[in-house]
Amino acid sequence: MLRTHKISEVEKKLAGKKVKLVGWVDSLRDLKSMVFIVLRDRYGKVQCILPKNSKGLEDVEKLTLESCISIEGEVKERPKGQENKAMGKQGEVEIKASKLDIFSSAKKLPLDPKTAGEDIRLKYRYLDIRMNEPLRKNLEMRHKIIQYIRDYLNEEDFLEIQTPLLTKSSPEGCRDFIVPSRIHKGLFYALPQSPQQYKQLLMVAGIDRYFQIAPCMRDEDARAHRSPGEFYQLDLEMSFVHQEDILNIIEDMFVKMIKKLLPDKKLTFEKFPRLSYDEVMKKYKTDKPDLRKNKKDPNELAFAWIIDFPLFEEELSKEGNYAPMHHMFTMPKEEDLKYLNKKDAHKAKSYQHDLVLNGFEVGGGSIRIHNPEVQSKIFELIGFNDKQREYFAHMLEAFELGPPPHGGIAPGIDRLIMVLLGEPSLREVMAFPKNKEAKDLTLGAPDIVFKDQLDEVGLKFKDKGKK
Ligand code: ASP
Numbered sequence: 001m002l003r004t005h006k007i008s009e010v011e012k013k014l015a016g017k018k019v020k021l022v023g024w025v026d027s028l029r030d031l032k033s034m035v036f037i038v039l040r041d042r043y044g045k046v047q048c049i050l051p052k053n054s055k056g057l058e059d060v061e062k063l064t065l066e067s068c069i070s071i072e073g074e075v076k077e078r079p080k081g082q083e084n085k086a087m088g089k090q091g092e093v094e095i096k097a098s099k100l101d102i103f104s105s106a107k108k109l110p111l112d113p114k115t116a117g118e119d120i121r122l123k124y125r126y127l128d129i130r131m132n133e134p135l136r137k138n139l140e141m142r143h144k145i146i147q148y149i150r151d152y153l154n155e156e157d158f159l160e161i162q163t164p165l166l167t168k169s170s171p172e173g174c175r176d177f178i179v180p181s182r183i184h185k186g187l188f189y190a191l192p193q194s195p196q197q198y199k200q201l202l203m204v205a206g207i208d209r210y211f212q213i214a215p216c217m218r219d220e221d222a223r224a225h226r227s228p229g230e231f232y233q234l235d236l237e238m239s240f241v242h243q244e245d246i247l248n249i250i251e252d253m254f255v256k257m258i259k260k261l262l263p264d265k266k267l268t269f270e271k272f273p274r275l276s277y278d279e280v281m282k283k284y285k286t287d288k289p290d291l292r293k294n295k296k297d298p299n300e301l302a303f304a305w306i307i308d309f310p311l312f313e314e315e316l317s318k319e320g321n322y323a324p325m326h327h328m329f330t331m332p333k334e335e336d337l338k339y340l341n342k343k344d345a346h347k348a349k350s351y352q353h354d355l356v357l358n359g360f361e362v363g364g365g366s367i368r369i370h371n372p373e374v375q376s377k378i379f380e381l382i383g384f385n386d387k388q389r390e391y392f393a394h395m396l397e398a399f400e401l402g403p404p405p406h407g408g409i410a411p412g413i414d415r416l417i418m419v420l421l422g423e424p425s426l427r428e429v430m431a432f433p434k435n436k437e438a439k440d441l442t443l444g445a446p447d448i449v450f451k452d453q454l455d456e457v458g459l460k461f462k463d464k465g466k467k
Pocket residue numbers: 193194195196236364365366408409410
């Protein structure tokens with residue numbers, strides 16, 4: 001290792017000891033006979049004193065802000081009264097350097113992270129993450145939350161299974177991102193909007209508890225609190241369950257996770273209320289009510305389940321067809337199967353469940369249909385023609401090969417963490433988010449591609465494509 005300690009480990013009890021630290025120059029003061037720097041790594045910051053004209057410190061005058069360096073030196077306790085409280089335990093010590101190595105120098109910085117606008121922060125995201133501790137802390141908490149979820153579900157016999165990223169475009173939901181196939185010219189893959197069909201097929205496959213931290217890609221414009229293009233879901237599916245079983249496991253996992261990882265947060269309800277769609281629409285005029293008792297308290301978290309949704313949206317399409325409220329695999333309530341006809345379908349309720357938190361929808365799911373006749377009926381009410389039906393032939397066929405009763409949910413990871421951490425934007429909990437115009441400013445995507453690449457997949461664009 002190029003270091004003996006992380007900076008967060010350097011404290012009074014090491015006084016008199018030699019340490020070797022690595023990191024970046026956070027600040028720099030050049031006095032006549034010495035240079036003071038604050039050295040920063042992922043874990044903390046500490047002040048270092050580098051006397052000029054000393055053996056081992058020949059490069060001291062070449063130091064610039066954000067250069068990546070290593071410093072060897074002795075830990076000294078700071079004289080009484082000269083501690084830096086803001087630096088915690090590291091504020092009680094400083095390093096008297098005896099050796100400096102510059103791994104790499106940084107040129108003049110292109111941004112001041114304290115004042116920089118968002119696009120420039122996104123362009124230099126690696127500097128933003130390096131220099132901006134709250135952002136780094138958010139990424140750390142995101143890691144811990146995902147780790148907690150994995151451990152919890154593993155204990156509960158869930159299998160984490162990766163499903164394809166190159167899949168099939170389908171005529172439902174949102175707009176797909178499509179990917180031209182080189183091997184099969186003229187044909188296209190689509191990036192998954194969610195692993196919905198695969199996770200249901202995994203249930204047919206007998207994997208009775210599945211989850212995945214799944215990337216979901218949807219070609220939608222940016223909306224408030226929805227990242228354009230892509231986001232992550234905790235995608236989960238279970239066989240042989242009632243709706244209550246799904247709600248209980250998610251609720252137990254989140255309550256325990258919050259108590260362990262976010263102990264300052266206060267849960268308004270330890271048992272999340274189950275509220276019917278009709279009830280909340282009447283009372284709050286929204287299906288994502290904010291149920292906090294004190295909306296000014298940044299630490300209050302009010303979760304609730306919304307259930308008993310209508311199976312279909314109220315408005316019919318121009319062609320007079322129904323649109324599913326959740327998605328077309330959602331099971332109608334048994335007592336409402338009688339309404340599955342053109343005239344009455346709006347009366348049918350379903351086994352959809354949404355999880356809301358402080359006025360945000362942070363997850364949705366349902367018990368699924370596992371009966372091919374009911375599924376066929378839904379396709380008919382949605383107005384699928386034969387071609388559209390063809391798209392789902394594999395699902396209908398699987399439903400004729402012994403599907404178990406099943407259901408699931410998919411909490412949105414980014415949005416959940418944003419609300420849990422009280423951040424105003426999804427971008428504060430993602431490492432490399434797209435900007436509001438759906439651009440990746442760090443790498444500069446989307447971009448044109450070489451003409452050869454277009455030729456290979458058999459595509460032609462007017463005036464586009466690099467020569
Ligand atoms: N796939 C659904 C969604 O993305 C969630 C679910 O039904 O499990 O909203």
